[in-house]
Amino acid sequence: MSLWDKRDDMVVHEREPFNAEPPPAALAGRTTPLDTFYSRNHGEIPDIDPAAWRLTVDGLVEQPLELSLAELRERFEEVEAAVTLQCAGNRRAGLIEVRDIPGEDPWGPGATSTARWCGVRLADVLAEAGPLPDAEHIAFGAPDVSRLAEPAQPYGGSITLAKARGAEVLLAWGMSGAPLSRVHGAPLRVVVPGWIGARSVKWLTRLTARREPSDNFFQTSAYRLLPAGDGPGPGGPGQDRPGTDGHADGIPLGPIALNCDVLSPRGGRRLPSGPTEIIGYALAGDDRTVARVDVSVDGGRHWVQADVDTAESPWVWQHWRTTADLPAGEVEITARAWDSTGAAQPESPVHLWNPKGYANNSWARVHVTCE
Structure with a gap:
């Protein structure tokens, strides 16, 4: 085994943060072996004590919550679902062949994998908190700090409340019959089926109901589809053009493209x-x-x-x-x-x-x- 209990034949694009995809043969089954499941990270992988960990639910809700892992297991129905995750940068190497994309990992077709995820429905947790009528988005907070943002900040993102209420969206603590591993987001992560992997936030610590999408860098500036004439800029999309702050540029990525x-x-x-x-x-x-x-x-x-x-x-x-x-x-x-x-x-x-x-x-x- 190589780094993070992954197979030696993984294609490692970066060691820190750890970004790696499996060889194509590992993608031929209904589910992907855990030792070859792709890994996309934006900062140092945190080491969280499950006993001390808490999930905070706040923002535009009737009843803010603070839940331990044991309370999540006791108070909500446990469910399992097969879900394929796919990075927004999957097959980027094909675009790099057209024109160079400096500073971005040359992902092949392996930035996608499938597991059977075990946890609770996000919708059930939100129902207990009671989103207020003006809530339209659910923001996810995590402790992994990324230096890709300027200044550095913890990773985050959001999905619409309508999507969050879908029975398919999970807060997962298990993966293909095993406890969620540290590299894949233990003790708890979000799994957002049908959407880019960037929205399935790992090491989840906070759910916040908001009127607007998350103001985190990885929602407002990264993971947006810019026109071909725009440069990526030193601080993320939009940062290289005078008079812009990167918050409104391009198309925010959500659902996966066919x-x-x-x-x-x-x-x-x-x-x-x-x-x-x-x-x-x-x-x-x-x-x-x-x-x-x-x-x-x-x-x-x-x-x-x-x-x-x-x-x-x-x-x-x-x-x-x-x-x-x-x-x-x-x-x-x-x-x-x-x-x-x-x-x-x-x-x-x-x-x-x-x-x-x-x-x-x-x-x-x-x-x-x-x-």
Whole structure:
């Protein structure tokens, strides 16, 4: 095992803060082994004593709360759900190929993983606190301090109250049959299905009902989709342009964009020509499911429909597979997904490039050489 009990073949982008993704083969199952589940962090990983830990619920609520882990377990129904998390920077490497994105990790297709999460519904905790009529957002507070913000500040973010009241959003203390580990947010984290992983705040210590979204840097400035002509700036999106404070620039990221990738074969391999199994994953995001995946082995001139796993729920990925005849020579394998609304992935990363490298959901492309 390497750092944080992860496998030695993890692709480590940074050691401090620890940011790593699994090899593609680890993503082929319904759930991801804990030793290969991707890890995205913004600061030093805190070490919290579960016995001393408390969750504060405050802001625009009728009844503020302070709950220990034992009280959460005793007062609320325990639930379990399979959920796929995906980083907003998943597949950023494809955008970097279009144009460099300085200061951002070159995530491949592995900044996504699935676990069975155990905990309580956020909605149940909020119901006990009683959000007031003018509350529209739930902000999450945590103790991990990030120097990516200027000045440095603890990590945070928020989701709409409407989403927070969804039965799918969890406050989790368990992960695939094991206690939540320190690297994944112990003793308690938020799990927000269908939304970018940045909103599933780890090491949760506070829930605050607000009229407006969180004023934390990672809600107001980071994790926003800027126009391609805007530079990232030294302090985050918008910080390099006179007269702006970064708080209103770009599109705030919430629901995941429809995405898919090829897990096997991997790019750069030499393969025998002829029938070859092609497998991958797809994730629709929000409350949608994947309706279809098309695969091409001639650069998109001709397509076949892959077999797609039935969706266990809208909150988990779906794997797909097909067998195609690969001709001798250089071969481009291309995959594109369609969701349950009829929307499809865009063709090219060229038109998706943005200064932070978020939301690359262009067609997946893999190049192999066949003999």
